[in-house]
Amino acid sequence: TTYLVEVRGLPDSAASLIFGLGPFIGIAGSLNGGYMGERVGPKGALSLAILCSAVSISFLWLLSPFYLLLIAYLAYTFFSSSVWSPINSMVANITPDFGRGYSYSVYFLTEGVVVSITPTVVAAVIGLTEVWFIFPFSMAFMVMGLVVLQIVSCPRQSSRSL
Structure with missing residues (x-):
C-alpha cells in the first residue's frame, strides 16, 4: 500500500481496498497452481507461477493508467498465490x-x-533506495529462485502408489 499511496498518489482507503482484494484473487490462484501442477508437474507449475509473477510485478512498476495498475496487481496476486500447491507437491514428492x-x-x-x-x-x-526499487529487487529475487528451481531435481510423482 505504501507504493500505491506515496508513489501513485492513491488515497489510503483505496490502496487498502485494492490490497485487500489480493487474498480473494489468491484463492483462484491457489486452485490454478493445483490445476497447473496436474498438467505440467509441480516443478513446471512452480516455474510458470514464478515467471508470471515476475512479469506481472514488472507491469505494476511500469504501468501508468490506474485500471492497468489494478489489473497488474490482481495478476501478480493470482500468480504469486499459484506457487503454494506446486511447492507442497514438491515437498511430498521428494520426501520419503x-x-x-x-x-x-x-x-x-x-x-x-x-x-x-x-x-x-x-x-x-526502501530506506537505502526509494520505494520503487522494491520492484526490480523482487524481480531479481524471483529470477534467482527460478534459476535455482531449474537446478533442483524433483520427481514428477510420489514414490508411493495410490
Missing part, C-alpha cells in the same frame, strides 16, 4: 513417507522465517 511430517515442519518453519524477516528487509531496501 517416513520423513514427510518432519519435511513439512521444516518447510513451514522456513516459510515462517522468510515471511517474518521480509518486511524488515523490504524496509531496509
